[in-house]
Amino acid sequence: MTTVNPVAPAAAIPSAPFRTEVPWTNWGGNQTATPAFTVQPRNEEEALDAVRFAIREGLPVRAVGSGHSSSPLVQTGGVLMDMSRLSAITGTDQSRRRARALAGTTINAFGDALWEQGLALSNQGDIDKQQIAGALATSTHGSGKDLGSFSSKLRWVKLINGFGEIVEIGEGQLRELRAAQVALGTLGVFLEVELEVDDSYYLQEQITYPTWEETVSTWQDDIDSNRHYSFLWCPEADSCELLDLPGSPEHNMANRSYTKRYNAVSVPDEPAISTREGARLDRSYRIYPGGFTTQFHELEYFVRSEDGLAATEAIQDLIRTKHPDQKYPVEVRWVKADDAYMSQFQGRDSTVITLTTKPGTDYWQFFRDADAVLQEFEPRAHWGKIHFMTRSRLERLYPELDTFLQIRREFDPRGLFLNDHTRALFG
Numbered sequence: 175m176t177t178v179n180p181v182a183p184a185a186a187i188p189s190a191p192f193r194t195e196v197p198w199t200n201w202g203g204n205q206t207a208t209p210a211f212t213v214q215p216r217n218e219e220e221a222l223d224a225v226r227f228a229i230r231e232g233l234p235v236r237a238v239g240s241g242h243s244s245s246p247l248v249q250t251g252g253v254l255m256d257m258s259r260l261s262a263i264t265g266t267d268q269s270r271r272r273a274r275a276l277a278g279t280t281i282n283a284f285g286d287a288l289w290e291q292g293l294a295l296s297n298q299g300d301i302d303k304q305q306i307a308g309a310l311a312t313s314t315h316g317s318g319k320d321l322g323s324f325s326s327k328l329r330w331v332k333l334i335n336g337f338g339e340i341v342e343i344g345e346g347q348l349r350e351l352r353a354a355q356v357a358l359g360t361l362g363v364f365l366e367v368e369l370e371v372d373d374s375y376y377l378q379e380q381i382t383y384p385t386w387e388e389t390v391s392t393w394q395d396d397i398d399s400n401r402h403y404s405f406l407w408c409p410e411a412d413s414c415e416l417l418d419l420p421g422s423p424e425h426n427m428a429n430r431s432y433t434k435r436y437n438a439v440s441v442p443d444e445p446a447i448s449t450r451e452g453a454r455l456d457r458s459y460r461i462y463p464g465g466f467t468t469q470f471h472e473l474e475y476f477v478r479s480e481d482g483l484a485a486t487e488a489i490q491d492l493i494r495t496k497h498p499d500q501k502y503p504v505e506v507r508w509v510k511a512d513d514a515y516m517s518q519f520q521g522r523d524s525t526v527i528t529l530t531t532k533p534g535t536d537y538w539q540f541f542r543d544a545d546a547v548l549q550e551f552e553p554r555a556h557w558g559k560i561h562f563m564t565r566s567r568l569e570r571l572y573p574e575l576d577t578f579l580q581i582r583r584e585f586d587p588r589g590l591f592l593n594d595h596t597r598a599l600f601g
């Protein structure tokens with residue numbers, strides 16, 4: 175770990191543009207806060223100055239990306255660092271398959287910029303609005319049994335720690351890098367990151383609508399033989415509409431799956447691309463994002479992939495027997511194991527089960543029941559979605575928790591970057 179910039183005196187007020195006591199709300203509208211200061215740094219120096227200002231004034235600090243998390247990660251009454259102006263791809267290396275970007279760069283902004291250099295992100299999730307540091311903080315993922323989360327691709331990071339210093343962590347510091355890969359903003363404010371990426375690739379999409387029995391009969395083959403395989407199981411005929419997904423033109427969607435298969439194909443030239451619904455062929459980064467513009471709230475749990483089918487069927491039973499009013503599709507995806515200490519995928523090839531609910535309705539009993547039903551599978555939870563994780567659960571589920579806690583304290587002994595939610599889990 176290299177300390178780039180030792181502590182210097184802070185200005186009386188942040189040098190970056192700032193506002194006082196402006197209410198903040200997340201994308202889903204279920205998390206709010208009124209920070210004393212909301213600071214928008216335009217460069218590294220302004221970000222550093224804002225953190226040093228907070229240290230001097232005794233104020234806590236949280237960074238915010240695109241605000242797409244629905245767990246209480248961002249709330250603070252102190253200094254909220256809005257990183258949206260720190261946005262740019264800062265370098266690419268085609269031979270090493272690497273890309274560097276400022277922390278506030280959205281996933282969307284990687285698309286064209288990397289493609290021009292013959293590169294592409296290895297995988298993406300359902301949307302591309304998140305800032306890269308926000309996606310890394312919660313181990314945001316797509317689907318594919320051989321594909322890891324964004325965090326699994328982090329190879330270097332420059333951040334501001336709790337002493338108000340800029341430090342760099344690279345592959346030579348694996349102990350710290352594995353903590354930084356999934357840190358929920360608790361190690362400090364990320365300024366710039368380097369990701370391992372792929373050579374650019376085209377994807378052929380295939381959308382199908384099998385019955386549940388058909389989905390089960392090809393379960394393992396679909397997981398094994400597609401680069402990306404995922405599905406959304408529909409409890410009711412009108413489930414797809416709730417997520418603005420096109421249902422089957424021929425079939426009633428009740429107890430059917432909307433399945434997505436994406437496979438890499440070589441394309442002789444760009445005119446070969448196709449925008450035909452359900453069978454698109456395009457640059458990878460244009461295929462992944464699904465839209466999802468209507469607000470919703472989600473709980474997302476991760477089980478070992480060998481338990482994926484049993485866990486999915488347990489959730490189906492729960493909906494049928496106790497919560498028939500829950501009509502949103504249940505999304506099921508796969509993610510490869512990794513080594514990041516607090517990654518949901520640490521040491522476990524995983525099946526991802528996502529439950530979606532309508533804002534403004536009382537979905538808490540449904541989520542609590544789902545949490546209870548899945549306990550036999552020792553589920554981990556998406557840090558950026560609603561969950562019921564506690565410190566004692568983390569102690570059982572994350573074998574490297576103590577190493578992470580030790581590193582967090584080394585980076586931020588006074589807890590500058592903790593809020594109530596993260597203090598309960600990692601304080």
Ligand SMILES: Cc1cc2nc3c(=O)[nH]c(=O)nc-3n(C[C@H](O)[C@H](O)[C@H](O)COP(=O)(O)OP(=O)(O)OC[C@H]3O[C@@H](n4cnc5c(N)ncnc54)[C@H](O)[C@@H]3O)c2cc1C
Binds near residue numbers: 241277308
């Ligand atoms: C419509 C929708 C679709 C989604 N699809 C997927 C999906 O397909 N796959 C998936 O895994 N998740 C998905 N998510 C969840 C989402 O990817 C995560 O919640 C992600 O963390 C949000 O990124 P963000 O930029 O909005 O970060 P925020 O929600 O703003 O922040 C998340 C965390 O990152 C920290 N952070 C942000 N910037 C920095 C920084 N510069 N330095 C340090 N810490 C920082 C924050 O403090 C916070 O702890 C989805 C969410 C929504 C609303």
